Amino acid sequence: MNISDLLALLHEEFALDVPMAQQAALDAAAQPGEAAALLEPVVGYIERSVQASALVSLDGWGNFLSQVSQFTQLQMMSPDHASLQWLAGWTTPALAYLESPAQAATAQAIIAYLKACPQATDDAALSVLHAQLLVPPALTSEEAAAAQAVVEDATLEDVSLQTDDVDGGLLSAMLQDAPEQLERLMGYLDELVAGKADSARMIEAQRIAHTFKGSGNIIGLPGIGRIAHRLEDVMEWTIEQVQAGEGSNSAALQDMRHSVGILQHMVAHLQGEEAPPGGAQECLQRLIDWVNWIRQGVAAAQSPEPLAAQGAMNVVAFRADITPANSINAGQNEPQSADVQMLRVGVDRLSRVLRRATQSIVASQRVGQLVRTANDRLSAIEVSHAELARRLRELEQTVDKQVVQLRGQKESGESFDPLEMDRYDALYTLSRFVTEAVQDELELAREARNQVALAQQLIRDEDQIQREQHRDLLGARLVPxxxxxxxxxxxxxxxxxxxxxxxxxxxxxxxxxxxxxxxxxxxxxxxxxxxxxxxxxxxxxxxxxxxxxxxxxxxxxxxxxxxxxxxxxxxxxxxxxxxxxxxxxxxxxxxxxxxxxxxxxxxxxxxxxxxxxxxxxxxxxxxxxxxxxxxxxxxxxxxxxxxxxxxxxxxxxxxxxxxVSSGAVQALIVQSAQEEVALPSDQVVQALAADEVEIIPGASPVLRHLGQEYPVYPLGVWLGFEDTHTTASLAGKPAVLCRGATQTVAVIVDAVVDARELILQDVGRLARRIAGVVGGALRNDGRPMFLLDVAALERASQTTRRAGSSLALRRRMAVQRTRVLVVDDALSVRRSMEQLLEDAGYDVVTAADGFLALEVVRSRAPAIVLTDLEMPNLNGLELTKRLRELPQFMGTPIVMITSRASDKHREMAEEAGVDLYLTKPYTDATLIEHVKRLTSQDASALLV
Structure with missing residues (x-):
């Protein structure tokens, strides 16, 4: 396809939306309050046209459209009637220029239109634009040479998916975006097959393939990078065919759809869901064949047999979304059968489940404590009832004696009051009734206690199940x-x-x-x-x-x-x-x-x-x-x-x-000054009862046990619960032999309470900075209990350093790192460059496109900007132009990193204001060296 054909296609596509753009501006002038919504489609239309202009090297026309886009966005924020009326006429000179590009008359018409703008224009910028508008479109020498080059055959190494040397974090980042991107790409191809895809959607499809190519190459996955590369080449040719009205090659479309399917299969394999695709090499070879046919000018006549579809295996690996190499299995101690179906779970979700499991264990422990308390109360009730029953028996005996005595008096004829006899009969009846009621309540209390005992057993069983679940979840998070x-x-x-x-x-x-x-x-x-x-x-x-x-x-x-x-x-x-x-x-x-x-x-x-x-x-x-x-x-x-x-x-x-895990730890619970704290079991050597403790007095008292002597440290003094101690105050207390900083030490405590597994809770950054505090847990009553590090406590007690940092240290720490802004639409590329630059000591911020980058720079200006060329919404060229229009960023170094190596793209970048045009592939050392050179400063001068 020649330049004339491309220009004709661009003119046709551009003319379709001209009425929409004109009407939108007029409607916005009539309804200023709706300007943002009315003009938003116009901005998208202009941006698509700018991207399309790059295909035919119409740099001047693209520059003009970019200026119109910027003005349109300003009107979206602050509409002005006169400006909106002027904006309704921009499509006329733009359409005329497409009909006669690089002509003096059409170029001057664009300049005249810009000069008529209600807002002031820059004469110098207009002069530069006028010169650009007079440059005719042409193929570069690189493009011409590439059209004749022959691509070599595919090899097994070209489709390798080995991840041994691949950074897991970067791969995970790519896999987060990959499924959705490939689904969109397949949708665009389906539209193309159905003849429904417009120019903008085809260009977007090509951009996705381009992004995939870059991600695969930068991560180190040749299988993805090379298939995506050749897919992009074939797609570019197909777009040219469609835009020229020559139609698409159905065989090429089917092969492109198949290659996207192979990429989807590769992504599923890297996610641990499927076996690697069997037809990857064949797929790449077919794409290479298409590229060679395109460069030989015979592609349109080709109709090879369609590639065979590869069946997917129904095996899914349960993995954490950290790295594909880090497949993790629920129930790792159980044998896994070949046909087991597993589930992929993100680490964030797994962490939430683990946190809830931890909360359930703590809640279960508190319920268990309440049940134990209830059981104790029932035991006390039983004791009380037993005592009450004994007293009632005594009362019955007393009443019985009195009744017998009264009856004897009556029978012997002694003086006797009948009313008194009635009272004792009633008292006797009442005592019998109370005795029976107390006995009934005692039986009820015993039944309740049996039920509580059963509940305790169920709670213990449930607690054991919850702990096993907690351990399984912790095991599921293990990665190599x-x-x-x-x-x-x-x-x-x-x-x-x-x-x-x-x-x-x-x-x-x-x-x-x-x-x-x-x-x-x-x-x-x-x-x-x-x-x-x-x-x-x-x-x-x-x-x-x-x-x-x-x-x-x-x-x-x-x-x-x-x-x-x-x-x-x-x-x-x-x-x-x-x-x-x-x-x-x-x-x-x-x-x-x-x-x-x-x-x-x-x-x-x-x-x-x-x-x-x-x-x-x-x-x-x-x-x-x-x-x-x-x-x-x-x-x-x-x-x-x-x-x-x-x-x-x-x-x-x-x-x-x-x-190994941050969820649980075995610990010894001890008491000091009425406070309970935990000592990690791996630091505890032996707990000694009070009668086993022998303190040898001296300037530095020691504890003697089984012929060995150990330095003595009261835990209360370490923790600040006590001010001082004496040898006498240490006597009669239990001790715990612990592994200290350099030797085993004897820690004196008030009591050894228990030994159990603690479910750890985050104590926060401030608490972690307290010497010796490394974690925390909740007690059964809901109060916190801290986990201590004996070695850290020993060091803190012995240090002769000053507590506060000096002014010199604070100044040294206050030196800020050089800030770098990385702009790229591929998450994996952003992560890769972020890691690289942070490892080199830079402060890195990232953005997914030009618009987001502009938001980032408003908060804090970067020392350098590294940007991709092709991005959605606002590409690297437009981002550079906008930054150069702002006084504070006129001198900021801007590096453009792209796989586009043609002179045309280099010249566009230079005209936009890019300081360095870096083409892929590049080495990490090369990029770091460029960043250092462009941000060089005497760091030592920052020291005071």
């Missing part, structure tokens, strides 16, 4: 650690490139499973640990060479299950922690006094202070001191612990232990 490995590996490579070092990441135990929520919350600390290992731990290549080490530093990340916890160790073979420098920095920041004696463990843990850093300058990678404190805070929030080991020139080891 390997799902986040691509991001971790990229983080190491990126940090190494930024710091000029060489590093490799070795991962052990990546099949270890964790709760999905725990793994998500653990990802950020892991990224900080790895970034810290490269930037602070590893030496430069030159230093490693001088020390006789391998020039490539090694970071080992290992995972393993330890009881109900997962232990992860991040180890490097670098220089280790520089303790003297850490000490000097602590003095400089005002954390300690000069000359204060600190243990090595205390000095190592100084790096966990917010704002603490041994770096003298701030970079995007480090220097703010907001890395290791984040690690410590997140690990504490997960009810875990962080330990640090380091040897000079031998490297460092950061050991993190967190619960």
């Amino acid at each position: 650690v390997k799902s986040i490995l691509p991001r971790l590996k990229r983080n190491v490579a990126q940090t190494a490139a930024s710091t000029g070092k060489q590093a490799q990441l070795v991962v052990e135990g990546d099949n270890t499973t964790l709760d999905a929520d725990v793994l998500t919350r653990l990802t950020e600390p892991l990224l900080h640990l790895l970034r810290n290992a490269v930037d602070h731990g590893l030496e430069s290549t030159e230093e490693r060479h001088m020390l006789g080490k391998n020039e490539v530093g090694t970071i080992t990340l290992s995972f393993r299950r330890v009881g109900q916890d997962v232990e992860l160790i991040c180890a490097d073979d670098g220089k280790g922690l520089d303790l003297p420098t850490i000490y000097d920095k602590a003095v400089e920041y005002g954390l300690i006094e000069q000359g204060t004696e600190l243990s090595e463990d205390e000095m190592r843990r100084l790096i966990l202070r917010p704002g603490f850093s041994t770096k003298g300058e701030v970079t995007e990678v480090s220097g703010r001191g907001v890395g290791m404190d984040v690690v410590n805070d997140r690990v504490s929030g997960l009810k875990g612990r962080l330990d640090i080991e380091s040897q000079p020139y031998a490297g460092s080891r950061f050991i993190v232990r967190v619960p």
Whole structure:
């Protein structure tokens, strides 16, 4: 199809809605209050026309329409009668230009129309537009060369769906949008088959295929990326055929529908719902054949046999919507049959169900407590009735004696009052009646107690069922650690490139499973640990060479299950922690006094202070001191612990232990100062009764047990319930031997209450910051009870650091990160770039199209904008133009990232005001380098 044919088709399509646009403006002028609703279809019509203009390289005409669109949107917000009257005439010069493009007369007519606008116009902008309008449409050299190129045959690698090296979060993001997008694409093709699709809907279909191509390629799924790529090529040709009035090739349409079906099948497989499609390679090869026929000019005459449809398997994997690799099964301990039907459930919904199950357990415990209380009351009633019955028997005996005595008097003829005899007869009858009533009530109380005992048994059974359900739900949330490995590996490579070092990441135990929520919350600390290992731990290549080490530093990340916890160790073979420098920095920041004696463990843990850093300058990678404190805070929030080991020139080891699940924990309940608190069972070595406690007095008293001595710490003093203690005050109290920070310690308590499983509740961010508090649960009476970390309490009691952060640390932490705005309509692309840039130390915000991007920049201006070219509503070119019209964004760097590599698109981007036109594929390092260059600033100058 040549340019003349395309222009004729564009003219025909554009002319269809000209009357609508004219009438809408006139109606809006007559009804200003309805302007927004009346003009909204006009904006859509103009935007579709702008997109269509790109097909024939009518940059000037598209620019004119864009200006009309902007003016129309202004009238939607603030209608003006004169402006709306002027707006009713824009279609006349636009239609005339399509009839005679790049002619002086039609170009001048557009300029004259803009000059007649009631609002002031920019003469310089009109001059630029006039020059654009005089440029005739033409195919670029790239497009001409592409028309002759032959595409190679499809291979199995081209349709691979392997997810081993795919970031699970990015894949999940793509799969959220994919089903709905493919359904729309299939609908557009059905309309095309039926001859009902208009130009705008066909272009939208091509855009969806283009988005799919980009998502598949950026995530690393060649099967999706390449099929979508060739589908886009065939669709583009089909659109040209239809717009030229030559009709569509029915065989091509059927093959395109089949390819969309294959894509749907691929998505279902990645979601865990179906087996991989068997005809993917054949499908891709057919699309490649069509592309070659198109480029050879013989496609219209082709009618190959239709591809065979692939049957779908009726097997659905129950999975959390975190990553397709993270398929999770309800009832993991039960064998799964091959034909089992499973259900796909999102993690958010599963979390809600789990939270309700937790609430049910707590409610069941409270009901159980009420039933136990009722049972105790019934027992008390039984005792009371028994006592009452005994007293009544005594009363009966007394009455009987009195009655016998009176009857004897009567029979012996002694003086006798008949009325007195009547009174005693009545009293005797009444006592008998009361005795029988009390006995009846006692029987009722016993029956009630039996019923309560039965209810208790049912409650215990129900509680057991609820706990099993809770454990099953927790098990259903377990996902393998390997799902986040691509991001971790990229983080190491990126940090190494930024710091000029060489590093490799070795991962052990990546099949270890964790709760999905725990793994998500653990990802950020892991990224900080790895970034810290490269930037602070590893030496430069030159230093490693001088020390006789391998020039490539090694970071080992290992995972393993330890009881109900997962232990992860991040180890490097670098220089280790520089303790003297850490000490000097602590003095400089005002954390300690000069000359204060600190243990090595205390000095190592100084790096966990917010704002603490041994770096003298701030970079995007480090220097703010907001890395290791984040690690410590997140690990504490997960009810875990962080330990640090380091040897000079031998490297460092950061050991993190967190619960596999964040839902339940076994704990020992103890009492101190009339308050009940919980100690995690994995920290408890042994509970000692009061008569087993032998305190050895001294400056630092110790507890002796079975020949071993342990440091003594009163829990009440740790928690602030008591001010001081003496050796005498510790005597006669039970103790709990616990694993402390560096050794086993003896914790003195008032009483050991119980040992049971706690259903944990979120205690909030503020409570988690209290030293030693790592979680909470509800007691049977509904009151809260806190879960403690003995090691953290011990460290807090021994620290010689100053409690508050110094001004220097607060200033260092206050340094803001460079803000980057990412604009792309594909969720997976936004997530991918967001992760990449955040891992590089940038503050990232995202938007799905140009209009949303304009809303984002109003709240806070970004330092740089990264935008896609083709997007719905407002594309990248129009977004750039609008930003350049605002004074505050005239100097903001704008990078356009697209797969369109033609000179035409580059020139359009340059004219719009794009600073850098980056074509896909590109490397992460390349993008980061461009962002650094365009946002370069002396970060060290930010330090005060």
